[in-house]
Amino acid sequence: MSSVPLSVYLVLALILFCIGLFGALTKRNAVIVLISIELMLNAVNINLIAFAKYGINPSITGQIFSLFTITVAAAEAAVGLAILIALYRNRKTVNVDEMDIMKR
Amino acid sequence: MNPIIWLIPVLPLLSFVLLLLFGRRLKEASAVVGSLLTLGSLILSVVVFMGQWGGASVKQTAEWLAIGDTVLTVGYEINPLNALMLVIVSFVSFLIQVYSKGYMHDDDRFPVFFAYLGLFTFAMLGLVISPNLLQLYIFWELVGVGSFLLIGYYFYKSEAREAAKKAFIMTRIGDVGLFIGIILLFWQVGSFELDAIFDAVTAGDISQGWITLTAILIFVGAIGKSGQFPLHTWLPDAMEGPTPVSALIHAATMVAAGVYLVAAMFPLFEASEAALTTVAVVGGFTAIFAATIGLAQADIKRVLAYSTVSQLGYMMLALGSSGYVAGIFHLTTHAFFKALLFLAAGSVIHAVHTQNIHEMGGLWKKMKWTAPLFLIGAMAISGVPLLSGFFSKDEILAATYADGRFGLFWIAVIATFLTAFYMFRLFFLVFTGESQGKVKKVQESPGVMVFPMVVLGILAVIAGYINTPVTPILDDYLAQNPYLEIHHHESYWWIPIVATVVSLFGIFMAWLVYAKKKVKRLSEASPDFHFILLNKYFIDETYDYSFVKGTRGFSYFWYYIDRFVVEGVIQLVTGAVGWISKTSSKAHNGQVQLYGSVAFAGMAVLLLIVAWLGGYLT
Numbered sequence: 001m002s003s004v005p006l007s008v009y010l011v012l013a014l015i016l017f018c019i020g021l022f023g024a025l026t027k028r029n030a031v032i033v034l035i036s037i038e039l040m041l042n043a044v045n046i047n048l049i050a051f052a053k054y055g056i057n058p059s060i061t062g063q064i065f066s067l068f069t070i071t072v073a074a075a076e077a078a079v080g081l082a083i084l085i086a087l088y089r090n091r092k093t094v095n096v097d098e099m100d101i102m103k104r
Numbered sequence: 105m106n107p108i109i110w111l112i113p114v115l116p117l118l119s120f121v122l123l124l125l126f127g128r129r130l131k132e133a134s135a136v137v138g139s140l141l142t143l144g145s146l147i148l149s150v151v152v153f154m155g156q157w158g159g160a161s162v163k164q165t166a167e168w169l170a171i172g173d174t175v176l177t178v179g180y181e182i183n184p185l186n187a188l189m190l191v192i193v194s195f196v197s198f199l200i201q202v203y204s205k206g207y208m209h210d211d212d213r214f215p216v217f218f219a220y221l222g223l224f225t226f227a228m229l230g231l232v233i234s235p236n237l238l239q240l241y242i243f244w245e246l247v248g249v250g251s252f253l254l255i256g257y258y259f260y261k262s263e264a265r266e267a268a269k270k271a272f273i274m275t276r277i278g279d280v281g282l283f284i285g286i287i288l289l290f291w292q293v294g295s296f297e298l299d300a301i302f303d304a305v306t307a308g309d310i311s312q313g314w315i316t317l318t319a320i321l322i323f324v325g326a327i328g329k330s331g332q333f334p335l336h337t338w339l340p341d342a343m344e345g346p347t348p349v350s351a352l353i354h355a356a357t358m359v360a361a362g363v364y365l366v367a368a369m370f371p372l373f374e375a376s377e378a379a380l381t382t383v384a385v386v387g388g389f390t391a392i393f394a395a396t397i398g399l400a401q402a403d404i405k406r407v408l409a410y411s412t413v414s415q416l417g418y419m420m421l422a423l424g425s426s427g428y429v430a431g432i433f434h435l436t437t438h439a440f441f442k443a444l445l446f447l448a449a450g451s452v453i454h455a456v457h458t459q460n461i462h463e464m465g466g467l468w469k470k471m472k473w474t475a476p477l478f479l480i481g482a483m484a485i486s487g488v489p490l491l492s493g494f495f496s497k498d499e500i501l502a503a504t505y506a507d508g509r510f511g512l513f514w515i516a517v518i519a520t521f522l523t524a525f526y527m528f529r530l531f532f533l534v535f536t537g538e539s540q541g542k543v544k545k546v547q548e549s550p551g552v553m554v555f556p557m558v559v560l561g562i563l564a565v566i567a568g569y570i571n572t573p574v575t576p577i578l579d580d581y582l583a584q585n586p587y588l589e590i591h592h593h594e595s596y597w598w599i600p601i602v603a604t605v606v607s608l609f610g611i612f613m614a615w616l617v618y619a620k621k622k623v624k625r626l627s628e629a630s631p632d633f634h635f636i637l638l639n640k641y642f643i644d645e646t647y648d649y650s651f652v653k654g655t656r657g658f659s660y661f662w663y664y665i666d667r668f669v670v671e672g673v674i675q676l677v678t679g680a681v682g683w684i685s686k687t688s689s690k691a692h693n694g695q696v697q698l699y700g701s702v703a704f705a706g707m708a709v710l711l712l713i714v715a716w717l718g719g720y721l722t
Contacts, residue, residue, distance in 0.1 A: 025701050033697075096697055103694025 009050035017043035030087075030094040034080050041073045109162070109180050112148045112190060113229035115141045116197070119222035127215025135205035138218035142198045142225055149190040149229075156187040157581065163235055163299075176296065181235035184584045185432065189232040189364055192439050196356040197225040199556035203447055204348040206553035207454060217257060217346070224250030228357050232364065236296035237286045240365075244282070244329070247361060248275050251353050255345040267341040274338035278328015282365075285321030288314070302371040302587045312376065319372050319379035322365065323386075330362025330416045333390040337644055339413055343405040347450030350405060355412050355446050356439040363419045363435050370428055371587040384424025384504070388512040390417030393641075395522035399529070399626060400637035403459045404449050407530050411485065412442060414519060418500055421516060427503025428588060429571065429579050434496040436578075437567045441484040441493060444560035448478035451549040451557065452534060461533045468535040470546040473554045475535045477561045482531050484564040486524035487607040489600075492568030498600045499571065505596060517606055524610025532618035 016039055023036030045066040052062025088094055119141040123134050130137060165179030182190075201221055208217055227246035234240035248271075256268030290296055292314050293304045304310055310318075326332070331339035342354050353359070366373060366383060373379050394413035401407045415438050422431035451474040452467065453459055468475045484493040497520065504513045548554070571578035573595050582588070616623045627634040636642070691698065715721055 021704065025697050025704070097695065099696070100694030102696070103692060 006054040013043040013046040112145050115145045116222045116225035123219035134215035134218045139201040146194040146198045149194045153187045153191045180233040186232045193228050193357050200348045200352040203556040206550045220253045238296040254349040255342045264344040267344040271338040271342050275328040278325045281321045282325025285318045289318045305375050316376040316378045326362030326365045331413045336413050340406050340409040351443045351446030355442040366423050380424050387417045387420025388515045392519040395519045398526040422500040425504045425507035430499035430503040433571050437492040437496040441481045441564040445481040447557050455546045464534045465537045477557045480561045482527040495568035521606045521610040524607040525614050528611045528614035
């Protein structure tokens with residue numbers, strides 16, 4: 001097993017997170033925004049796993065924690081999609097630009 | 105008698121309140137209410153006055169404010185001087201309220217007029233019995249308010265409005281002097297009480313310089329109130345008020361408040377030769393200055409107004425020449441005969457509906473009561489022997505001469521001549537000669553107006569006998585004040601003779617010029633001088649161009665500074681804030697993505713700062 005250094009994992013996680021952030025902040029379609037958020041969560045998961053193996057105190061906790069995160073992310077995606085569908089029924093659109101009732 | 109003294113000023117105040125509340129319902133009856141309450145004050149005043157013969161002065165105070173160790177008090181004090189003033193004020197006020205019932209009978213705001221009279225009488229009586237300078241100052245201003253309201257009574261006439269404002273502002277200039285004087289005295293003595301101040305003066309606790317300064321500052325207040333030069337211009341203009349008001353406020357009582365103030369503070373003035381000289385010179389100058397203006401005026405009330413200014417100058421001259429009794433004596437007699445003259449003038453105006461003396465004439469036969477009464481008043485003020493003015497004016501002349509101010513003495517003698525001349529000019533023009541045709545039906549005034557004039561006429565004749573050289577009653581009476589040293593000067597036999605000859609000569613000249621028309625009038629003899637007199641030495645114009653225009657220019661300068669510089673800066677600040685908030689409010693568009701971006705950017709900046717501060721970047 002060739003050892004891959006920690007920094008590579010972290011850079012990968014960083015890139016994934018940035019793509020997710022960019023998508024979440026710029027995309028007009030709410031579905032894409034949700035997907036981008038999933039991407040950011042997964043970047044976090046990679047960090048957790050990487051530190052579980054190569055951190056200063058390697059332990060199994062990080063892997064278990066990432067399992068939790070995946071579970072929560074699944075629940076969040078389910079709730080998010082439900083909200084999205086409810087919203088679509090009301091507003092006939094999934095365009096984020098048109099969702100500005102916070103201004104009022 | 106103690107418990108009733110405080111009622112003296114309270115009764116007119118009660119009249120003021122009652123008439124304000126119920127005046128509309130009382131209508132003409134409000135005159136009765138006002139007169140009766142003032143009559144109550146008069147009776148109480150007479151009782152108090154009687155008690156002062158040989159009685160000690162009474163003083164009663166209550167604590168008002170305690171600030172640290174200093175206690176301010178309110179209360180009343182009765183001494184010979186202010187007991188006399190109480191009687192004069194309440195007496196004249198009562199007569200004038202009776203007179204006003206006739207004079208004002210068809211006025212719409214009849215009750216309001218009597219309410220104002222009540223307020224004024226309250227203030228004046230309160231002023232007189234004040235035992236300390238602070239209370240005196242409060243009433244002093246209240247008197248000014250009463251005067252303001254009554255001058256501006258015909259507020260729909262712009263002249264009356266202007267005159268009221270002028271009176272208020274001009275007297276205010278004097279009041280500032282008085283106020284500063286009071287503050288300085290308090291600083292030096294540590295008390296507002298009159299007797300504490302006099303004690304400090306006698307004990308030598310105040311330096312000579314302070315005495316002079318404070319005395320002159322207090323005199324500045326008196327100059328404003330008593331219409332002395334150079335603050336006299338408001339008094340003739342104040343004739344825009346109803347005639348009874350002119351008689352009460354601007355002849356008999358309020359303008360005498362300045363003289364009263366100097367008399368009440370006399371121990372302070374007496375301690376400083378310079379202050380006395382100031383008082384005497386201002387008084388003497390005003391006496392002759394106003395008398396010359398009186399020669400040329402055409403309005404019957406303005407002639408009397410300038411005469412008042414001139415007579416007040418006499419009183420000041422007397423006080424400044426240490427003639428304490430002479431000043432008070434003249435104040436008393438003047439209150440009677442000048443009120444009489446004003447009431448008679450009011451009666452004439454009531455009958456002919458004009459104030460221009462050149463449009464009157466030949467009223468002697470038509471006004472059986474007014475004309476002789478006016479003649480009595482004119483003779484009294486001119487100093488015809490055996491009438492009241494004769495005795496009081498002789499006292500003043502004698503006091504001035506005894507004090508060694510010969511220049512002022514001769515000025516006063518000349519002013520006596522002028523007084524006689526302008527009073528009889530008025531008399532001959534109004535009552536003798538031909539009727540000028542404009543006024544046809546002339547009726548004598550009703551009894552309610554004649555009665556006060558008769559009473560005042562009797563007093564104008566006999567009031568002088570309270571202090572003749574043979575019967576110095578007033579002298580002894582006023583000498584009871586422990587703080588005063590009454591100067592008894594020797595009597596000069598020739599002064600009454602000189603005064604009599606001079607005043608009779610004045611009357612004779614007036615007769616020659618205006619009745620016989622043998623001698624040319626001043627307007628023909630010397631048109632230029634007449635023009636100057638007619639325009640009152642252009643004092644008003646001078647003030648207008650110097651102080652009024654100057655102040656206005658100065659104000660405009662600062663107005664533009666304020667408008668463009670100060671407000672410019674403020675506009676810049678508000679504009680900048682407005683721009684920032686307008687711009688940032690655009691970011692508030694309700695879209696989560698923008699909020700997220702801003703939050704992210706903010707966090708990035710924070711991280712950068714932390715990194716930089718932590719030294720990770722270098």
